[in-house]
Amino acid sequence: QKEVEQNSGPLSVPEGAIASLNCTYSDRGSQSFFWYRQYSGKSPELIMSIYSNGDKEDGRFTAQLNKASQYVSLLIRDSQPSDSATYLCAWFSGGYNKLIFGAGTRLAVHP
Amino acid sequence: KAGVTQTPRYLIKTRGQQVTLSCSPISGHRSVSWYQQTPGQGLQFLFEYFSETQRNKGNFPGRFSGRQFSNSRSEMNVSTLELGDSALYLCASRPNREDQPQHFGDGTRLSIL
Numbered sequence: 001q002k003e004v005e006q007n008s009g010p011l012s013v014p015e016g017a018i019a020s021l022n023c024t025y026s027d028r029g030s031q032s033f034f035w036y037r038q039y040s041g042k043s044p045e046l047i048m049s050i051y052s053n054g055d056k057e058d059g060r061f062t063a064q065l066n067k068a069s070q071y072v073s074l075l076i077r078d079s080q081p082s083d084s085a086t087y088l089c090a091w092f093s094g095g096y097n098k099l100i101f102g103a104g105t106r107l108a109v110h111p
Numbered sequence: 112k113a114g115v116t117q118t119p120r121y122l123i124k125t126r127g128q129q130v131t132l133s134c135s136p137i138s139g140h141r142s143v144s145w146y147q148q149t150p151g152q153g154l155q156f157l158f159e160y161f162s163e164t165q166r167n168k169g170n171f172p173g174r175f176s177g178r179q180f181s182n183s184r185s186e187m188n189v190s191t192l193e194l195g196d197s198a199l200y201l202c203a204s205r206p207n208r209e210d211q212p213q214h215f216g217d218g219t220r221l222s223i224l
Contacts, residue, residue, distance in 0.1 A: 103153035
């Protein structure tokens with residue numbers, strides 16, 4: 001079983017729509033989850049952290065965490081072409097004492 | 112606070128040579144991780160250093176090595192370069208707390224001719 005499952009995409013959404021990115025993880029005991037955005041040719045940048053079950057909102061971004069289902073998602077409202085990037089989910093593995101990254105989902109927002 | 116600094120930003124080498132990449136973490140961060148990323152691929156974990164000790168290691172050949180100094184700065188070395196080593200090499204640092212994310216440097220783009 002992979003440690004993190006992410007749909008590689010590409011996920012194509014029209015401008016103004018909601019983009020939904022999903023990630024499942026393998027460690028039921030994990031407490032810390034992160035979403036990173038990576039533009040082509042650039043390094044990943046942190047956009048959201050979430051630690052508790054439920055939703056966490058930051059501007060147009062909402063992270064959702066369901067620990068029972070081992071599932072974390074990122075919603076991007078009012079998607080813009082500038083949101084086109086690869087989105088990486090990550091979680092902290094206590095067993096390995098390090099962050100585990102998913103392979104990333106490529107998002108394309110078209111005008 | 113200054114971010115993670117990687118040098119050099121770009122490097123061109125030929126097959127068989129060796130290369131050393133440098134990473135200065137955010138002040139106060141003692142964990143430094145290295146990743147390799149090739150076009151269209153995800154982050155491939157190389158290794159992590161904490162307090163000058165390698166704490167985790169990915170599935171890369173022994174040609175890839177690293178070290179960390181007492182000031183938490185880290186270097187990564189690749190010997191006997193191969194064409195397939197052409198990639199973006201990313202360094203990331205974080206505090207030694209599980210609730211804290213990693214912060215990435217801009218990376219070193221290595222091209223092998």
